[in-house]
Amino acid sequence: xxQMTLLLGAGLLCVSMVLALSVxxxxxxxxxxxxxxxxxxxxxxxxxxxxxxxxxxxxxxxVIAPLGGRMVGLGRKMVRADTARKIQYRxxxxxxxxxxxVNRILGLKVIGLALFGxxxxxxxxxxxWPFYRVVLxxxxxxxxxxxxxxxxxxxxxxxxxxxxxxxxPDAMDLLTISVEAGLGFDAAVSRxxxxxxxxxxxxxxxxxxxxxxxxxxxxxxRAMAERTSLPDLKSFCSAMVQxxxxxxxxxxxxxxxxxxxxxxxxxxxxxxxxxxxxxIMIPLVLFILPCLFIVILGPAGIQIAETFSSx
Numbered sequence: 001x002x003q004m005t006l007l008l009g010a011g012l013l014c015v016s017m018v019l020a021l022s023v024x025x026x027x028x029x030x031x032x033x034x035x036x037x038x039x040x041x042x043x044x045x046x047x048x049x050x051x052x053x054x055x056x057x058x059x060x061x062x063v064i065a066p067l068g069g070r071m072v073g074l075g076r077k078m079v080r081a082d083t084a085r086k087i088q089y090r091x092x093x094x095x096x097x098x099x100x101x102v103n104r105i106l107g108l109k110v111i112g113l114a115l116f117g118x119x120x121x122x123x124x125x126x127x128x129w130p131f132y133r134v135v136l137x138x139x140x141x142x143x144x145x146x147x148x149x150x151x152x153x154x155x156x157x158x159x160x161x162x163x164x165x166x167x168x169p170d171a172m173d174l175l176t177i178s179v180e181a182g183l184g185f186d187a188a189v190s191r192x193x194x195x196x197x198x199x200x201x202x203x204x205x206x207x208x209x210x211x212x213x214x215x216x217x218x219x220x221x222r223a224m225a226e227r228t229s230l231p232d233l234k235s236f237c238s239a240m241v242q243x244x245x246x247x248x249x250x251x252x253x254x255x256x257x258x259x260x261x262x263x264x265x266x267x268x269x270x271x272x273x274x275x276x277x278x279x280i281m282i283p284l285v286l287f288i289l290p291c292l293f294i295v296i297l298g299p300a301g302i303q304i305a306e307t308f309s310s311x
Contacts, residue, residue: 001187012078090150092227093157095199100153108149116145161230164200168232169261171200185250186211203227232261 068124087102094100112158118140124134171192178188186208193205218241225237236257243253 087150087153090153090157093161093229094153095156095160095202097156105149105153109146112145112148113142114145116148117142155191157229160199161228163198164203164228164230165232166265167196167198167200168230168236169206169265171195172236172254172258172261176251176258179251179254185217203233232264236261 084102084106087105091097091100091102093107117138121134121138124137124141124306129137151156167216175188175192176193178191179185182189189204189208193201193208207220210223211217215223221237221244225234228234237272238255239257240250242248243250
C-alpha cells in the first residue's frame with residue numbers, strides 16, 4: 001500500500017511538473033511574441049520618415065513600377081536609337097491615347113516578347129515537333145508579341161485618320177463660312193473646335209490653344225501638320241502657312257481648299273463604288289453560284305442518275 005502511494009505521488013508530481021513547465025513555456029512564448037511585436041512597432045516608430053513612406057506605398061508602386069522601369073530600360077536597349085522618336089510620331093497620329101506613352105510601349109514590347117515566347121514554347125513543345133521547328137515557331141510567336149503593340153498603335157492611328165478625313169470637308173466649309181461672315185481666323189477655328197468632339201475638332205482645339213499661348217500662327221500650323229500623316233490636312237496647313245507668309249486673303253484660300261477637299265471626297269466615294277463589283281465577285285463565286293447550281297441542276301442530276309441506273 002505504501003509503495004502504491006509513493007508511486008501515485010511520484011506520478012502526480014511528474015504530471016504537475018510537466019503542466020507547470022508547459023504553462024511557463026506557453027506564457028514565455030506569448031511574452032516573446034508580444035515582445036517581438038512591440039519591438040517591431042517601436043522600430044517602425046523610430047524608423048526614418050522615408051522608410052515609413054516606402055512601406056506605406058501600394059504594392060503596385062513598390063514592386064510593379066520598378067519592374068516596369070526595368071522592362072522599359074531593356075526595351076530601349078533592344079530597339080534602335082530612332083525607335084522612340086518613331087513611336088512618339090505614331091502616338092501623335094493616334095491622338096496620344098490616355099496612359100499611352102513611349103516608355104509604356106517599349107515595356108509592352110518586352111513583355112509581349114517574353115509572354116508570347118514563353119507560352120508559345122510551352123505549347124509547341126507538347127506537339128512533338130523536331131527541335132529546330134520548335135525553336136523557329138517559338139521565334140515567330142515571340143516576334144509577333146514584340147510587334148503587337150506597334151500594330152495596335154498603327155491601327156488606332158489609321159482609325160483616327162479615317163474619321164478626320166471624313167470630317168475635314170465639313171470642317172473646312174464651316175471655317176470658310178465663318179471667315180467670310182467676318183470672324184477672325186482664331187474665332188473661326190474656335191467655332192470649328194466647338195462644333196463636335198471628334199479627333200479633327202480636337203486637333204483644331206489644340207491649334208487654338210497653342211495660338212492663345214503665344215505660339216505664332218505659322219508655327220502652330222506647322223506643328224499641326226507634323227502631328228498627322230493625312231495628306232489633305234497637311235495640304236491645308238501648307239496653304240495657310242503660304243497665305244500668311246505672302247499676305248493672301250485667308251477667305252480665298254479657305255474657299256479653294258474647301259472645294260478641293262469636297263472634290264477629293266467625291267472621288268474617293270466614286271472609287272469605292274467602282275470597287276464594289278470586284279469585291280462582290282468573291283462571295284458570288286464561292287457562296288451564291290454554288291447554291292444556284294445545286295437548286296437548278298440538282299433535280300436534273302437526280303433524274304439523269306435514276307435514268308442511267310434503271311437501264
